[in-house]
Amino acid sequence: MKISAFGKKFTEKSGILELMEDLSSAITSEEKIYMLGGGNPARIPALDAIWKNRVMEIMADDEDFNLSLTAYDSAGSNFGFASALAAMFNREYGWDIGPENIGVTNGSQIGFFLLFNLFSGRQRNGRKQKIMLPLCPEYVGYADQPIEKDSFISRRAKIVETGPKEFKYFVDFDNLEIPEEAGALCSSRPTNPTGNVLTDEEVKKLSEMAGSRGIPLLLDNAYGAPFPNIIFQDVKPIFNDNIVLSMSLSKLGLPSTRTGIIIAREEIIQSLSAVNAIVSLANTTMGQLIVRPLIQSGKILDISRKMIMPYYKGRSEATIKMIEEAIDPAVDYRIHKSEGAIFLWIWFKNLKISARELYERLKRRNVIVLSGEHFFFGLEEAWEHSKECIRLNYSGNPEAVEKAVEIIAEEALKGLD
């Protein structure tokens, strides 16, 4: 097959491909697989009931039925949805945005593909622009998205041990100079893979630094406030002319509706929608229709605060307890402070094997986690720490998570020899 440079880059082995392959083999396997690897949200029965009810309401209404299934919608955003969302942000947080500040894409994953390729790559003057990640490790799903190779510049997180078995990453502002070639800064908040939440102060500083260079700060709020609100810290969504805020309906429990939301100044939304029309033609509308009345009534805030956040916080705390009970004291490990998202990030400090080898051994025992090295991309120098961490999704079936944790503890202990 005579493949292009684009074709070659996008078909090479990548972390996200490995993750998706593990996910589909877990779905099709006849053996019992303990799937702690993917990014699926939890099934919360009361929440599922709300979605089922909404889908039935949509099907019963001829106009909504038409919009959801039988007609192409816009490549920008559904007007009713975007108006409701803008009104909610203005009401709740005193923002001043309108539907023209809201773009929708078929999942925030493709939203980032479009944003990264708007802000990185060869400029018209021939110079190359890159995306700067101020805090690495960062979401593996970004790593292969820029069409041009070597389009990330990352900076190591500063590690602070915050408890006997706990640590937290911070942005290392002392070593954070934005290079000339940066076209945008980007951070997920809460962070996939670590559950870190940038403090309000960190976000303010990053936004100012980006602003002083005339480049945007892309903030990936896929897990954050006000929905799905899988965030255990008291922090606020922050928005200004210089911030591009991304959100998603996936972690609300609707990943299959493929609904990503980008909030930004109008000029950026217009560019994004123009590219989206070329690659997608139109957006899926089902997700936007499902949540629209819940956004209008504010019910989505209640659901997120009272149903979703407590569920995940409880599951995170219970899983940390399981890990602390299961892992032998001879194994020196730390768990990243769980401030949000659906993952726990474990740093093994004294294993004789790499996280990659631990991942392979766990896979042979039908436990799927993610090996940490995928999340360290764009760094200029090697970092031992990148070979010492694994990510697990704690939100699946609790018995399966418990069994998986026992196996992880056994394999970690064996890893000392």
Ligand SMILES: Cc1ncc(COP(=O)(O)O)c(C=O)c1O
């Ligand atoms: C930080 C982050 N951003 C973006 C995405 C993409 O989500 P989606 O395309 O389902 O909106 C994910 C998925 O897990 C994620 O963890």
